[in-house]
Amino acid sequence: MDQPLNLVLFSGTDDKLQAAAVLTAGAAALGKPVNVFLQYWALDAFRRERIDRDHGLAPEAGPEGRTHVDDLRRAGQASWADTLRQAKDLGEVDIQACSLSMDLLDIEATDLDPLVDGVEGITAFYLNAGAGQVLFI
Amino acid sequence: MDQPLNLVLFSGTDDKLQAAAVLTAGAAALGKPVNVFLQYWALDAFRRERIDRDHGLAPEAGPEGRTHVDDLRRAGQASWADTLRQAKDLGEVDIQACSLSMDLLDIEATDLDPLVDGVEGITAFYLNAGAGQVLFI
Amino acid sequence: MDQPLNLVLFSGTDDKLQAAAVLTAGAAALGKPVNVFLQYWALDAFRRERIDRDHGLAPEAGPEGRTHVDDLRRAGQASWADTLRQAKDLGEVDIQACSLSMDLLDIEATDLDPLVDGVEGITAFYLNAGAGQVLFI
Numbered sequence: 001m002d003q004p005l006n007l008v009l010f011s012g013t014d015d016k017l018q019a020a021a022v023l024t025a026g027a028a029a030l031g032k033p034v035n036v037f038l039q040y041w042a043l044d045a046f047r048r049e050r051i052d053r054d055h056g057l058a059p060e061a062g063p064e065g066r067t068h069v070d071d072l073r074r075a076g077q078a079s080w081a082d083t084l085r086q087a088k089d090l091g092e093v094d095i096q097a098c099s100l101s102m103d104l105l106d107i108e109a110t111d112l113d114p115l116v117d118g119v120e121g122i123t124a125f126y127l128n129a130g131a132g133q134v135l136f137i
Numbered sequence: 138m139d140q141p142l143n144l145v146l147f148s149g150t151d152d153k154l155q156a157a158a159v160l161t162a163g164a165a166a167l168g169k170p171v172n173v174f175l176q177y178w179a180l181d182a183f184r185r186e187r188i189d190r191d192h193g194l195a196p197e198a199g200p201e202g203r204t205h206v207d208d209l210r211r212a213g214q215a216s217w218a219d220t221l222r223q224a225k226d227l228g229e230v231d232i233q234a235c236s237l238s239m240d241l242l243d244i245e246a247t248d249l250d251p252l253v254d255g256v257e258g259i260t261a262f263y264l265n266a267g268a269g270q271v272l273f274i
Numbered sequence: 275m276d277q278p279l280n281l282v283l284f285s286g287t288d289d290k291l292q293a294a295a296v297l298t299a300g301a302a303a304l305g306k307p308v309n310v311f312l313q314y315w316a317l318d319a320f321r322r323e324r325i326d327r328d329h330g331l332a333p334e335a336g337p338e339g340r341t342h343v344d345d346l347r348r349a350g351q352a353s354w355a356d357t358l359r360q361a362k363d364l365g366e367v368d369i370q371a372c373s374l375s376m377d378l379l380d381i382e383a384t385d386l387d388p389l390v391d392g393v394e395g396i397t398a399f400y401l402n403a404g405a406g407q408v409l410f411i
Binding site: 140152153156159160162163164166167169195196197198202205206209270272273274 | 282284285286287313314315318329330333374377378379380395396397399400401403405406407408409410
């Protein structure tokens, strides 16, 4: 069977989350299972009440990068959360919150957007990842 | 055949691009094919008119890091662009611009430095990557 | 034999180093050998005299993130350096400094914390990594 693609999402800015969503959707479209593991600031961005907010961009984006991102959004580009929702319709995408980061940020499972399928530890992440590619974003 | 090394370059600061160039050159020297996929701020740094500019450092570098980088550059260290050019002479290095990021940043193929071999989508990236290692930088 | 997990540590902020330490400890607990390769600002954080300092957080952490990290630390969470020490007791964890970054930052081997096992070049890193997963953090 095809090895899964595994993404450890650490960063919570909209540009990195969008890059991660595109990598997820592209793999799902190719029939590859995708495991997403949410840590730190990425996990924070998946709170039910924050997921649709502006999460900023990497500092290097600068004002020019900000303008490009805003223009594309106004032109109708899907948000990263929408892209992930579409990826879930398209293929086998499992999104898990890291239990240690849940403690760190004092988040309960009910605080998370329904995009998140569950909470797990690092051991479960590795076991699901198998020998598949792992990216840290 | 040896699986390729695959780098998704997202960040466009000189320190991360230098790290990516060293990873590329090292793999090329070992005879490993390398696929580089340029997104967001990394793609922006490969514009023909910007590639030789100062692209800044990660914020954590601080003034001390800045001094070290400037000192080494004055001592004759190759730029990341030069390191990538050498890597292309050394081995099989293919650099592709992400088509979605081209749209985002409103870049045409002719705007890019000749280091960039073409423009492709995420599907082509995955197909070329095969089962090789993938790093997100 | 199990392929090793390979981490290229580039970032030197406490949040990313903590994430890296948890990934290392988790793999070690599963019996997976782990190779850690220290570059740039991550290497700087492993200086003997700096390892116990505050290395800041990613800019996106913000004041709220800072508070969460401080709270957890006060509640007794192990530092990333302690987590790495425990990982070394638990399994096969080899931490190497990148020779190019040693030059860049003007660091001697004796300046480094005993957690670091040696200094090597990128070629040695690739040869030790084999076909194992590689993460850039």
